Amino acid sequence: MSNAITHILKNKGVHVEGNGPYSQIDNFTAETEVLHFLYSLVRLIKPLRILETGTYHGYSAIWMGQACRENRVGRIDSIEKDRDMVRIAQKNICKVGLDKQISLWHRDALDFAKLLGQFKLVEKYGLAFLDSDPALRLQEFNAFKPFMDTNAFFVFHDSHSQEVRDQLAKINNTAGWMDFPTGRGLAICQMSKF
Numbered sequence: 600m601s602n603a604i605t606h607i608l609k610n611k612g613v614h615v616e617g618n619g620p621y622s623q624i625d626n627f628t629a630e631t632e633v634l635h636f637l638y639s640l641v642r643l644i645k646p647l648r649i650l651e652t653g654t655y656h657g658y659s660a661i662w663m664g665q666a667c668r669e670n671r672v673g674r675i676d677s678i679e680k681d682r683d684m685v686r687i688a689q690k691n692i693c694k695v696g697l698d699k700q701i702s703l704w705h706r707d708a709l710d711f712a713k714l715l716g717q718f719k720l721v722e723k724y725g726l727a728f729l730d731s732d733p734a735l736r737l738q739e740f741n742a743f744k745p746f747m748d749t750n751a752f753f754v755f756h757d758s759h760s761q762e763v764r765d766q767l768a769k770i771n772n773t774a775g776w777m778d779f780p781t782g783r784g785l786a787i788c789q790m791s792k793f
């Protein structure tokens with residue numbers, strides 16, 4: 600893990616808060632262990648394009664962006680509807696020099712999916728991390744599915760909340776699911792399973 604990212608973590612005073620043994624930078628950023636998992640997943644599968652819904656302060660994008668930098672390949676489109684969050688994330692991303700790897704989009708995630716329909720995508724996404732409003736997980740999954748690679752991975756945050764659980768149950772053929780017992784829950788499936 601790069602010193603720059605570790606430095607940000609230290610400045611933020613990572614502490615354990617509300618989710619048992621899981622560390623958090625704050626109540627909105629994914630658990631630190633999830634950030635490490637995303638970093639490792641990107642290092643492992645080396646996607647050319649990554650989609651993230653819900654940038655917040657940019658930490659999950661930064662961890663995946665660092666993995667892209669080390670992979671020497673891969674770019675992230677991170678979508679955030681709140682202008683103030685986009686500004687904060689942009690600053691954090693600049694601080695760690697990951698502007699080349701991460702594009703921030705100030706948009707509603709579902710509107711961004713509509714916009715993608717108008718683009719001619721050369722590369723489809725190899726990985727999507729869905730972490731915006733938990734009420735939108737299923738809608739986002741359906742909206743972004745056409746833009747995913749045949750073997751792409753979907754990672755759903757907050758899979759242990761009843762709201763998200765109910766939505767995931769509506770996705771057909773759940774044979775390929777993995778549901779990790781993290782603080783807030785992290786569920787993964789692969790496109791080829793559908």
Ligand SMILES: C[S@@+](CC[C@H](N)C(=O)[O-])C[C@H]1O[C@@H](n2cnc3c(N)ncnc32)[C@H](O)[C@@H]1O
Nearest residue numbers: 628629653655658659679680707708730731732
């Ligand atoms: C849990 S935070 C994301 C944390 C971030 N992924 C991380 O781990 O560093 C959720 C973010 O999603 C944003 N959000 C909520 N609804 C959205 C939508 N419809 N489209 C895009 N962003 C949205 C919120 O403004 C908030 O910043």
